[in-house]
Amino acid sequence: MITLASGVSYTDVQFIGLPGIIASVVLHGPGGAAIIDPGPTSTLPALGADLAHAGIAMRDVRALLLTHIHLDHAGATGTLVREQPDLRVYVHEKGAPHLVDPTRLLASATRLYGDEMDRLWGDVLPVPAHTLSVLAGGERISAGGRDLDIAYTPGHASHHVSYFSADTGIAFVGDTAGVRLTPGGFNVPPTPPPDIDLEAWAVSLHRIEQWGAGTLFVTHFGPSAPVATHLSEFADRLAIVSRLAAASLARQGSDEDREAWFTDQIRRELRRRMTRYWRKRP
Template identity: 35%
Template sequence: MADHGITTIDTGFQRPGFDAAYLVVEQGRGAFIDCGTNHSVPHMLGALRAKGLEVEAVDWLILTHVHLDHAGGAGALMKALPNARLVVHPRGARHMVDPARLVAGATAVYGEQEFARSYGEVLAVPEARVVVADDGHRVDLAGRMLECIDTPGHARHHLCVWDERSRSWFTGDTFGLSYREFDTANGALAIPTSSPVQFEPGPLKDSIRRMLARDPDAMYPTHYGRVGDVARVAEGLLALVDRMVELAEAADGQPDRHGKLVSALRALYVDRARTHGVDQPETKVDALLAIDIELNAQGLEVWLDRKAAAG
């Protein structure tokens, strides 16, 4: 299988095989897609060295969205890449130029100590180096076009990147989570990510279907690595979005809504893994998904509350 000049980089966030960034190389020029956290910068630069490239050869850093596990290291990485420009969704650009609100929001969720451990210092990107990518924006990497499309659902500041050369999408979190530990003889398994604070199930399904319309050969989600057999994986992913919504609505209004939703999501994902042929112990499955279950529950609750407020 040809790699089409695409390298998967483990950013080192949380655990091995959890958080990926990608390096695309064309005729000696490079583009990073997502970058992990401030702590991930050595991994990004190491990937360049492994490909025999200098930092001056990188033309672009494209962010799928500005959640800190994807974009927290952008400011520090851009300082190390003298010729690169940063490409970001219109709704995310201001947060890269002034990340104070991103930092405050994440600190409120995780606390100062955990924020520092997980993300480190989040540096601003000079505004002159930021390129705003409206729907359909095309990034030229040595003649290889990377097309950015607006893909709300996980976040309103989310874009996905189409690479015609490999007939693949770099999907950030729009195509869910697909950890390699859950690969079986049946292929890959994907689980939606509804983490706070802008999860919207209808737009998410629309975004997935929009990507499927290109008949892609592969998806490259941030969590984690290349996924083939796209149509089958997408069918399961879309069904899980609907099931998660049902569970959230069933838990709404009950005492300990959060606890009930966490338990329901855990049972849903363990059952889905078993159906897919995953034979690891339930404790292992639970450990691999613990962070995602908690964040998915929080995001579903934010969605429920926003829907209730809207009447």
């Protein structure tokens, strides 16, 4: 595990055997541990091995803190609760029903991933309702030896929340602040159907900025600073993607033609910005 602050670490869960894709945060103190976004069931062996290497047994984990219920963040929740029935699971009120009954969540994911579901995610089991602590945003909780403020941060998903540790200055923001798999790389807006909301997303970014964090932690992948620069760049990327999506929908032709045009435009934008990045390097 990689240390962010005293009692705050993160681990690369080696999604599909690859590094640098999904990170789970581990808060650990004398009263036990908590995990922010445990990832999918398919990566539990790697998560368990890293915890054990740090001297933390799975039985020491007392709580799971979910930013949202997408399978890459929360797919392992039901499996972990089955193995440890006293686990406490924190989740937004709009996501809670889909943990208890994941039928619709799985149907939606299966439309995207088809026969790859098991390889990518493993089991996705129901979570008993009595294990849930249902959030609305605005709460303060204690987990893993840390006090955490919670904000409702929709945009990427209507049930997304973020967590802020004021004493460490770290904000754990899930997918709200984008996907950046390499330091200094292009920050890609994660915009899966069906419930992205650009107006709500802008409000969420402002809400995160108001925390005054020194570091953002994004699930894909890792810590990022300075925070103001990260958020500003991400807002810019989100505006670009939104503009290109609107332009593609206005084009004549088939959906396949529009998709191909949009993909080509995104590639051009990536090349342009990465060229600028490498030219700036000494």
